[in-house]
Amino acid sequence: MQRRKPLGKLRLGVNIDHVATLRNARGSAYPDPVRAAKLAETAGADGITAHLREDRRHIADDDIDRLMAALSVPLNFEMAATDEMQQIALRHKPHAVCIVPEKREERTTEGGLDVAREENRLARFIAPLRDAGCRVSLFVAADAAQIEAAARIGAAVVELHTGAYCDHHADGQFAERDAELSRLAEMSRLAHARGLEVHAGHGLTYDTVSPVAAFPEVMELNIGHFLIGESIFMGLKPAIREMRRFMDEARA
Ligand code: PXP
DSSP states (O other): OOOOOOSSOOEEEEEOHHHHHHHHHHTSSOSOHHHHHHHHHHTTOSEEEEEOOTTOSSSOHHHHHHHHHHOSSOEEEEEOSOHHHHHHHHHHOOSEEEEOOOOTTOSSOOSOOOTTTTHHHHHHHHHHHHHTTOEEEEEEOSOHHHHHHHHHTTOSEEEEEOHHHHHHHHTTOHHHHHHHHHHHHHHHHHHHHTTOEEEEESSOOTTTHHHHHTOTTEEEEEEOHHHHHHHHHHOHHHHHHHHHHHHHHHHO
16 A cells, blocks of 8 residues: 655654652652753653643642743643633633543543543533634544544544553554554544544553554654653653654654
């Protein structure tokens, strides 16, 4: 099959949540996620992602205030679909709002949003955010029903959950990994055909980023945990630059 041309430049959104995780482990003021975000900008991040969780386990309200004031690149504000988070988003009006499912007991965002089941509620929930000028993104599994529902309720973006693909790779389950990758490719095409901008993220590493970066419809990758971990060994800027290099090579 002939390789299709990418639809545009692939952006890298750097998620700085786990700088705050480290800070909060000691209840200190450092390391500061806003400092990491500014450093990420100079390393070529096209955007910064931060998830304000209901339990504030990493990013705090004050971090969002400071990110909004300090960033020169767009903030992608990740949040659950709750009234509290909607009010915070409407106060700040970040460039993008990414709606994710949130469970108190989970270690990280485990699955995608069930847009198909919650279609009416989510339609009502995102309307004021859209009216306020935020690009609304829905974090979903590579599943046609979710993508069709996201398009119906007028989301601008779907972010495809790459967690299952990355987990299968890490566990050496290569047949399952490749099946998930095919699903992600097919669902990127479907989302694009429905007029949605396609983003992807969760669990991506230097080993897993390239095939996803090569999907022509994918316009943005959001990557955090691996980059923050890698920065311990090589520094944040080189870690981000290396990710950028993998992405650019895959895209070329
Ligand atoms: N995209 C979304 C919607 C997420 O919830 C997360 C995790 O917070 C990421 C991307 C980044 O995942 P990771 O930290 O595993 O790179």
